[in-house]
Amino acid sequence: xxxxxxxxxxxxxxxxxxxxxxxxxxxxxxxxxxxxxxxxxxxxxxxxxxxxxxxxxxxxxxxxxxxxxxxxxxxxxxxxxxxxxxxxxxxxxxxxxxxxxxxxxxxxxxxxxxxxxxxxxxxxxxxxxxxxxxxxxxxxxxxxxxxxxxxxxxxxxxxxxxxxxxxxxxxxxxxxxxxxxxxxxxxxxxxxxxxxxxxxxxxxxxxxxxxxxxxxxxxxxxxxxxxxxxxxxxxxxxxxxxxxxxxxxxxxxxxxxxxxxxxxxxxxxxxxxxxxxxxxxxxxxxxxxxxxxxxxxxxxxxxxxxxxxxxxxxxxxxxxxxxxxxxxxxxxxxxxxxxxxxxxxxxxxxxxxxxxxxxxxxxxxxxxxxxxxxxxxxxxxxxxxxxxxxxxxxxxxxxxxxxxxxxxxxxxxxxxxxxxxxxxxxxxxxxxxxxxxxxxxxxxxxxxxxxxxxxxxxxxxxxxxxxxxxxxxxxxxxxxxxxxxxxxxxxxxxxxxxxxxxxxxxxxxxxxxxxxxxxxxxxxxxxxxxxxxxxxxxxxxxxxxxxxxxxxxxxxxxxxxxxxxxxxxxxxxxxxxxxxxxxxxxxxxxxxxxxxxxxxxxxxxxxxxxxxxxxxxxxxxxxxxxxxxxxxxxxxxxxxxxxxxxxxx
Amino acid sequence: xxxxxxxxxxxxxxxxxxxxxxxxxxxxxxxxxxxxxxxxxxxxxxxxxxxxxxxxxxxxxxxxxxxxxxxxxxxxxxxxxxxxxxxxxxxxxxxxxxxxx
Amino acid sequence: xxxxxxxxxxxxxxxxxxxxxxxxxxxxxxxxxxxxxxxxxxxxxxxxxxxxxxxxxxxxxxxxxxxxxxxxxxxxxxxxxxxxxxxxxxxxxxxxxxxxxxxxxxxxxxxxxxxxxxxxxxxxxxxxxxxxxxxxxxxxxxxxxxxxxxxxxxxxxxxxxxxxxxxxxxxxxxxxxxxxxxxxxxxxxxxxxx
Numbered sequence: 001x002x003x004x005x006x007x008x009x010x011x012x013x014x015x016x017x018x019x020x021x022x023x024x025x026x027x028x029x030x031x032x033x034x035x036x037x038x039x040x041x042x043x044x045x046x047x048x049x050x051x052x053x054x055x056x057x058x059x060x061x062x063x064x065x066x067x068x069x070x071x072x073x074x075x076x077x078x079x080x081x082x083x084x085x086x087x088x089x090x091x092x093x094x095x096x097x098x099x100x101x102x103x104x105x106x107x108x109x110x111x112x113x114x115x116x117x118x119x120x121x122x123x124x125x126x127x128x129x130x131x132x133x134x135x136x137x138x139x140x141x142x143x144x145x146x147x148x149x150x151x152x153x154x155x156x157x158x159x160x161x162x163x164x165x166x167x168x169x170x171x172x173x174x175x176x177x178x179x180x181x182x183x184x185x186x187x188x189x190x191x192x193x194x195x196x197x198x199x200x201x202x203x204x205x206x207x208x209x210x211x212x213x214x215x216x217x218x219x220x221x222x223x224x225x226x227x228x229x230x231x232x233x234x235x236x237x238x239x240x241x242x243x244x245x246x247x248x249x250x251x252x253x254x255x256x257x258x259x260x261x262x263x264x265x266x267x268x269x270x271x272x273x274x275x276x277x278x279x280x281x282x283x284x285x286x287x288x289x290x291x292x293x294x295x296x297x298x299x300x301x302x303x304x305x306x307x308x309x310x311x312x313x314x315x316x317x318x319x320x321x322x323x324x325x326x327x328x329x330x331x332x333x334x335x336x337x338x339x340x341x342x343x344x345x346x347x348x349x350x351x352x353x354x355x356x357x358x359x360x361x362x363x364x365x366x367x368x369x370x371x372x373x374x375x376x377x378x379x380x381x382x383x384x385x386x387x388x389x390x391x392x393x394x395x396x397x398x399x400x401x402x403x404x405x406x407x408x409x410x411x412x413x414x415x416x417x418x419x420x421x422x423x424x425x426x427x428x429x430x431x432x433x434x435x436x437x438x439x440x441x442x443x444x445x446x447x448x449x450x451x452x453x454x455x456x457x458x459x460x461x462x463x464x465x466x467x468x469x470x471x472x473x474x475x476x477x478x479x480x481x482x483x484x485x486x487x488x489x490x491x492x493x494x495x496x497x498x499x500x501x502x503x504x505x506x507x508x509x510x511x512x513x514x515x516x517x518x519x520x521x522x523x524x525x526x527x528x529x530x531x532x533x534x535x536x537x538x539x540x541x542x543x544x545x546x547x548x549x550x551x552x553x554x555x556x557x558x559x560x561x562x563x564x565x566x567x568x569x570x571x572x573x574x575x576x577x578x579x580x581x582x583x584x585x586x587x588x589x590x591x592x593x594x595x596x597x598x599x600x601x602x603x604x605x606x607x608x609x610x611x612x613x614x615x616x617x618x619x620x621x622x623x624x625x626x627x628x629x630x631x632x633x634x635x636x637x638x639x640x641x642x643x644x645x646x647x648x649x
Numbered sequence: 650x651x652x653x654x655x656x657x658x659x660x661x662x663x664x665x666x667x668x669x670x671x672x673x674x675x676x677x678x679x680x681x682x683x684x685x686x687x688x689x690x691x692x693x694x695x696x697x698x699x700x701x702x703x704x705x706x707x708x709x710x711x712x713x714x715x716x717x718x719x720x721x722x723x724x725x726x727x728x729x730x731x732x733x734x735x736x737x738x739x740x741x742x743x744x745x746x747x748x749x750x
Numbered sequence: 751x752x753x754x755x756x757x758x759x760x761x762x763x764x765x766x767x768x769x770x771x772x773x774x775x776x777x778x779x780x781x782x783x784x785x786x787x788x789x790x791x792x793x794x795x796x797x798x799x800x801x802x803x804x805x806x807x808x809x810x811x812x813x814x815x816x817x818x819x820x821x822x823x824x825x826x827x828x829x830x831x832x833x834x835x836x837x838x839x840x841x842x843x844x845x846x847x848x849x850x851x852x853x854x855x856x857x858x859x860x861x862x863x864x865x866x867x868x869x870x871x872x873x874x875x876x877x878x879x880x881x882x883x884x885x886x887x888x889x890x891x892x893x894x895x896x897x898x899x900x901x902x903x904x905x906x907x908x909x910x911x912x913x914x915x916x917x918x919x920x921x922x923x924x925x926x927x928x929x930x931x932x933x934x935x936x937x938x939x940x941x942x943x944x
Contacts, residue, residue: 623749624747626742630681638849641850645857650755651775654858655760656775657818675791683780687767698797709802710883714892720898727818727905728904731821
């Protein structure tokens with residue numbers, strides 16, 4: 001089994017090296033990388049089968065000791081249980097789809113091989129992240145996916161906005177990663193180990209210091225500090241408020257990347273991490289409340305922003321933020337399984353939406369503004385249907401995959417509300433209202449793009465045609481799980497024993513006794529507000545964008561204050577630019593002009609001047625006359641003799 | 650037979666005379682060289698005196714090496730003086746101040 | 751008798767040393783230095799350092815001092831400017847020399863009086879010296895030889911004047927020669943032979 005794991009991880013790495021460093025042709029580049037990911041995917045499926053159906057015990061193996069320093073052992077190892085194998089299958093499947101899609105999407109791009117190398121490298125990093133059995137390897141994968149994300153956002157490095165966006169993503173992630181590594185350090189301090197199994201074991205036995213003194217005199221709960229620090233890392237990577245600002249800008253990258261990294265896999269690393277750390281988070285009610293509130297803010301307020309966006313990819317990006325908020329709410333409500341469930345369904349339908357948007361963009365000759373689209377339905381039939389499936393999954397239409405996961409999260413939030421967890425009430429109403437918002441922006445995007453008047457120019461219209469099969473096949477393959485996966489997986493994932501041993505929950509919000517099968521679940525949903533809220537959202541979208549398309553503009557005029565607030569993204573970017581970037585620049589300029597130029601340079605130049613001045617004086621002694629030197633020597637001799645004779649006496 | 654004191658005194662007198670000589674003949678490079686020879690002679694005198702009174706032959710070994718090095722030194726020193734005189738047409742120490750800072 | 755000889759020779763030595771540092775003519779100074787070397791050799795003989803005494807006479811008087819005189823006479827130095835300031839510096843030099851002398855005497859005065867060994871060794875001094883020199887001190891001995899060699903070559907290299915009139919070939923220049931440097935093509939109308 002160890003060799004299988006190694007093959008899963010190393011195949012994409014070899015593919016990345018081949019495509020990136022060996023200077024191979026386009027054909028070889030995509031064949032090698034696609035087959036590498038296909039190998040990973042098939043082997044992941046095999047491992048999945050072994051663990052889930054053949055009943056193999058979870059694998060926890062250490063392959064290699066990187067270094068040993070005192071009590072600290074840094075190891076390379078794999079922990080493959082039901083949680084990580086699920087992630088492996090999702091990651092490799094979406095990655096495979098994106099790889100195939102890329103063949104069509106990036107067809108004319110000069111950086112073709114580079115792109116394939118990057119996404120292969122990303123797959124490798126992501127697998128290292130999810131398969132890790134210790135914190136150090138987790139951090140390695142964490143940073144590696146961050147680097148690849150940075151490289152890919154700035155893939156078109158001649159575009160100034162892309163460079164700005166990737167720098168922004170990198171810097172914002174630094175903030176999160178700083179918290180994350182502090183969290184790892186806190187884990188090491190509390191448990192004296194970085195191995196998952198050891199740490200979780202000690203945590204459940206309660207063998208760790210109860211409190212920590214961060215600032216002199218104030219005692220903090222150790223577990224709360226650890227969990228909040230780790231969650232700050234997740235906030236950076238999974239784009240939670242207020243560290244979400246990088247994700248919308250990351251849409252500057254090629255669309256396959258938006259699908260793979262910034263929707264389906266990398267941004268969910270934070271969710272995965274928190275679920276993986278569930279034995280720790282369960283021990284801190286405070287940290288869970290924090291997670292809950294942050295998630296709720298992200299879910300609701302980021303969803304609102306999607307309503308006013310005109311760039312098709314940005315709409316989906318804000319939708320991703322909102323859905324990540326949902327997952328975070330699930331984590332905060334101790335419904336880790338629901339979070340991972342939503343992660344999985346979201347990976348499929350959001351990748352589908354992004355790839356579908358990419359297909360639209362491709363057909364529109366890289367035009368992303370929805371105001372210049374409309375009526376594309378008859379030109380792009382396959383894309384139309386697949387996006388419709390993705391949209392329905394996203395808004396949680398009953399029976400679609402997103403419906404199950406989203407409903408489960410809302411239920412979990414309600415459960416937490418009943419259990420009187422701090423912030424759960426706010427979270428419950430936030431996710432509930434978000435259902436309406438989600439439906440509204442999703443179908444606004446959908447109608448603007450595919451229905452209504454054809455607003456594109458004549459030249460574009462003449463060239464409109466459906467995308468090639470390498471683009472549509474992944475769409476279809478992703479549409480299938482978007483449609484169906486919820487029905488088949490909800491029972492084992494939420495109400496069965498799938499996550500036993502991988503996720504630890506004190507008080508499971510999903511009680512199997514109240515669960516009577518999938519159909520019952522669907523039927524029950526019609527008695528609950530979410531479905532009707534979603535329907536209301538769709539209805540609003542129909543009214544505003546199909547029946548009375550002139551209304552949104554008027555409404556925007558009337559509510560200019562709120563509209564501007566949303567268009568400006570709550571002024572957070574402005575604030576960051578002004579406060580953090582500008583403030584740092586001013587501080588740097590002050591340090592440069594006063595600290596460096598005046599103080600340090602003054603000191604250095606001053607010492608040079610001092611040496612010069614003293615030397616000018618001293619060199620008068622150097623007369624160049626031999627007898628002066630001889631005289632000095634003899635005088636020295638006399639003085640030494642005097643000291644010897646008179647000094648000791 | 651005079652004692653060790655007398656010999657050491659003789660060495661000291663010679664040494665001080667050569668120091669005085671360096672001061673007096675500060676302008677003449679050749680006399681300076683001679684004074685250095687005289688100084689070395691006084692040191693040798695001490696060595697041989699110690700060697701005799703301590704009945705240790707090693708003192709004489711030292712003198713042997715000092716003589717060797719001194720001979721080499723005076724040979725090179727004189728060669729330098731000759732070259733100097735050829736180039737500058739003088740051996741007056743006052744004129745040799747190219748090392749002035 | 752030995753005491754008398756010692757004092758006599760010591761006085762001659764001191765007078766010779768004073769001569770070296772005071773006489774006007776450098777040639778005279780060199781001659782006084784020779785006298786000083788001779789006297790020292792005599793004193794060394796009293797101390798049973800026969801080999802070194804003879805070496806001093808042979809090497810110093812025979813070679814080094816002859817070299818000195820040779821250089822002195824060859825250079826034909828004008829002595830007058832070299833003597834200026836002699837009187838002016840006299841008090842200072844006496845003071846410094848005297849100071850050091852007094853200090854040395856003070857050092858010596860605090861010493862115990864060593865007694866000369868009564869028994870004289872039967873082994874000749876040169877044999878004794880050789881035994882030690884060629885066993886324990888053989889490497890320094892070799893180095894001393896190298897130092898002499900270096901000094902010899904250095905002295906020659908310093909004073910050698912290159913022959914300016916000698917003709918020789920420079921192979922490096924010969925191989926880098928170009929056609930343009932050697933051949934000049936001239937176009938001119940044909941001339942009839944008159």
